[in-house]
Amino acid sequence: MMNIKQLVLASHNAGKLKELQAMLGDSVQLRSIGEWSKVEPEETGLSFVENAILKARNAARISGLPALADDSGLAVDFLGGAPGIYSARYADGQGDAANNAKLLDALKDVPQAERGAQFVCVLALVRHADDPLPILCEGLWHGRILTAASGEHGFGYDPLFWVPERDVSSAELSPTDKNQISHRARAMDLLRQRLGLK
Ligand SMILES: O=c1nc[nH]c2c1ncn2[C@H]1C[C@H](O)[C@@H](COP(=O)(O)OP(=O)(O)OP(=O)(O)O)O1
Numbered sequence: 019m020m021n022i023k024q025l026v027l028a029s030h031n032a033g034k035l036k037e038l039q040a041m042l043g044d045s046v047q048l049r050s051i052g053e054w055s056k057v058e059p060e061e062t063g064l065s066f067v068e069n070a071i072l073k074a075r076n077a078a079r080i081s082g083l084p085a086l087a088d089d090s091g092l093a094v095d096f097l098g099g100a101p102g103i104y105s106a107r108y109a110d111g112q113g114d115a116a117n118n119a120k121l122l123d124a125l126k127d128v129p130q131a132e133r134g135a136q137f138v139c140v141l142a143l144v145r146h147a148d149d150p151l152p153i154l155c156e157g158l159w160h161g162r163i164l165t166a167a168s169g170e171h172g173f174g175y176d177p178l179f180w181v182p183e184r185d186v187s188s189a190e191l192s193p194t195d196k197n198q199i200s201h202r203a204r205a206m207d208l209l210r211q212r213l214g215l216k
């Protein structure tokens with residue numbers, strides 16, 4: 019398909035950069051869009067797909083390089099899929115700790131069986147800003163929302179996301195372990211196939 023050595027990652031999230039670079043290995047160098055601009059585009063889409071494409075196009079336009087975007091979030095069953103695409107903005111832009119506190123509060127007194135949730139990740143790759151055929155890959159990760167934060171690794175909602183296949187929170191997984199089973203790992207696996215990298 020395409021031979022890519024360098025990609026701009028259309029993200030200002032250091033956690034994503036670390037995870038995606040680890041998954042890609044040495045063959046592709048990811049450079050953060052932060053090297054070009056600190057301004058984050060408004061995520062006006064109504065879906066992970068739309069927001070991922072919007073971020074990728076913006077980064078390709080600014081950098082002149084092919085761009086990869088990751089739009090992700092946490093969809094909680096009891097909340098009808100919220101916060102979903104609004105996960106980063108759940109507590110009105112006050113950051114991860116405030117988001118997690120708001121989620122715990124929203125699920126106060128909700129029993130175990132009704133605390134199901136999934137992490138969603140959509141990766142979008144555009145070869146240039148106006149690419150008419152973005153490559154799209156998605157990954158889901160099923161788990162449950164804990165009743166208290168646990169673990170120090172990862173970022174975002176990781177301390178609240180219980181991973182059934184390991185019986186720990188995703189913040190208790192080592193980075194290597196998370197990168198083998200997460201929503202992002204699944205999406206990246208598909209992307210590597212599409213790019214002929216595996
Ligand atoms: O593996 C994850 N472990 C924990 N939390 C996660 C994960 N993956 C996404 N999340 C959360 C973080 C944020 O609340 C939202 C993503 O929002 P999203 O807009 O895609 O990313 P962002 O604003 O942090 O960075 P950017 O848009 O510049 O890529 O979902």
Ligand SMILES: [Mg+2]
Pocket residue numbers: 061106
């Ligand atoms: Mg964002």
